[in-house]
Amino acid sequence: MIKFDLIVIGAGPAGYEAAIQAGKLGKKVLIIEKEELGGVCTNKGCIPTKSLLNSAKHFFIANNSEKFGVKAENVTFDYLRANEWKNNTIETLRSGIKLMLEKQKIEIIKAEAKILDKNTVKVGAITYKTDYLILATGSRPLIVNIEGIDGPNVMTSDEILNLEVLPETITIIGGGVIGIEFASFFNMLKVKVTVIEMMEEILPMMDKDLAKLMRREMKEVTFHLGCKVTSIGKDNITFIDSKNHEKTENCSKILLSSGRQPNTEGLEVLKLEMFKKWIKVDDRLKTSEDNVYAIGDLNGKSQLAHSASKMAEIAVDNIFGSKTKKMNWKAIPWALYSQPEASGCGLTEEDAIKENLDFKCGISFMRSNGRFLAENEKKSTGKVKIIVDSKTDVILGIHMIGPYSSEMIWPAGALIENKITAKQVAASVFAHPSISETIREACLAIEE
């Protein structure tokens, strides 16, 4: 029987980061992964989609730059070539993760773990003992119960990555981040896209104003909001629309992206307290068992790769480190790599209303920005919204839609965590001409 300080189950951005952090503290760590290192993020999520979106953006640019003086003929998209780039990217990053784990002398087992109790894990015939257990088994696409959902034309975000030919049309069930990124991907590639969303607006994590702008900017995409899919046929889809009418539309391929479910199978033996279908944790990521932590998608708190890594850091700090760190769920940025891009961090206007806060908004539009006009049509979408505390002017949220949004959001977490005010940001100098100047404009637009 081999004894570890820590066993980590799952090697996605939660698990591998936890192993590395514990390794850096000199702990004896085992990480067990039944699929590939990197988890959903590297293999089926962030990385492959961003790689494909990059290809689609290049296709879009090659097709739409005559106004800038650039004309290209016979622009074609080679799906196999795009996949090859995507797969190479995944491969490179996977190797990188392996190297980082090895550098910290982490033992890696690629096999299925069987948890026996909170101190004991079995892999094949071998039993491992551990002081601490970090569960980081992640999530998978939620298969909703719809008639015909198991049809051959229905794909989840997993299977869609294996496409080799562009479909003529695609119907996307669910207008969350995954659904909208794929909608944008196919839209840029001139595939006819329909999105069916149950809620009244797409992108629930996004400030409503901006989500609406995103939907409007994706002009060629058909959106059915407030609609519930009831059945899927061989070449059609039926849904109840917002006026309670049943509608049937033709469709070829279908992407099911209506949420994700935690991979809790095999964890039942631990009899952990649950929150709905997720494993319940506190702000230190501890479960109802003192030596068991659950991080990443598994606890349902924030299904983002970078949240997962942060949870890893916090969990390890609370196990082996200073035992002082806690998660701040209100300073986690997100980014949407669609066309246009969008991002946000902290409270939205709706959040602030819901929490009954005394807040103010500052809004700016990119259409009067020098770089925006140099690079985009005047009527293109671009908007920034800053939420501040009315009394202190401290920034509570930063939200944006428009070019470079995904790369402009980075300091939002640090600004919010360190209680920087909008006036402090507005007082600083921004490089001209940059689209980021609109962030300053939004700060300046906050009424006294």
Place this chain on the structure above:
Amino acid sequence: MIKFDLIVIGAGPAGYEAAIQAGKLGKKVLIIEKEELGGVCTNKGCIPTKSLLNSAKHFFIANNSEKFGVKAENVTFDYLRANEWKNNTIETLRSGIKLMLEKQKIEIIKAEAKILDKNTVKVGAITYKTDYLILATGSRPLIVNIEGIDGPNVMTSDEILNLEVLPETITIIGGGVIGIEFASFFNMLKVKVTVIEMMEEILPMMDKDLAKLMRREMKEVTFHLGCKVTSIGKDNITFIDSKNHEKTENCSKILLSSGRQPNTEGLEVLKLEMFKKWIKVDDRLKTSEDNVYAIGDLNGKSQLAHSASKMAEIAVDNIFGSKTKKMNWKAIPWALYSQPEASGCGLTEEDAIKENLDFKCGISFMRSNGRFLAENEKKSTGKVKIIVDSKTDVILGIHMIGPYSSEMIWPAGALIENKITAKQVAASVFAHPSISETIREACLAIEE
């Protein structure tokens, strides 16, 4: 005789911003501009070059995306069309400036001002009196004294904007910001580019390490460093190289971009104290005359549009406002919109050494970053360098080269001004996968 609270001479980003700020304080303001509203920035600098660079980047993408699965045939560059977009952008921004001035009820005169004394300005036959005078007359390309510099093939950054046909080759005298942006522009458009620079490295404001990377990344461009041009012929250029050998090379078009000189003509009457060829000012932008301020390129402190606007804000605050604000010259960002992009803010490593500071560096490379790998060749250049105070960990400088650098630099000013530490930045959550994560990596790389 008409009396104003403030007369501003020059309507570039220094002048129009000063007028607007004073207008907001309810002051009676006259602004006089002999050319176009917006100054060099809008008409001959930032905006037209960024517009052209955007066109060139689209051309580059259309030509270089096969690896991503995007193939385009017969990619052509229509210079007239690119110019049309550029001119429209300029026109839109100029109208915007006019509107902003009008909104503050600023009187605008488009004519040459004749300064009579520190309270009196004449335009044509009319004399205007003022309590305060803000000089914002800007700068123009420096014409260095070289034999043949007045030849028909020699252009400055002004004339080059009127090109309508791509030259076969271009030789650029001066490897500063203007020279390198044009080098990148023509390089992306497949024009053979040669840069001749007097110093040992290009881009003097840039951290040396990163400047070297920039030069190396522009593989197709020929750089002659430490070389001094001695004469220009009809179709050749002669220079003394770093080993003191005279060399003559063939060339067709020549861009002279070896610095700028202040537009001080007509200001001599004020008998202001000078610093070399520039008007001397203090940190409140005041000249040696109590009621005369000199802002923007004219004082030689920082030749950037956003510095100019900041100076305007500070000057007006010290004339009509709180009288508390001062320039912080160490928190001004800059950005280079070349391929690759670069940006920086605060102290470089060389600055820190020169100032004899006790500092540490944190460095990260983009080549292990997920988004970077999804969108770029592995061997592409990308690097971030953070300079911190050794004792306090407070950030003193942020420097980067690589994709999105121009839009990632925005919080650097606020972070430096508010004495945020690298640990505070590293403790915050960054969106994954974003290239901005490399900024966090650089913070984490600072040795304890």
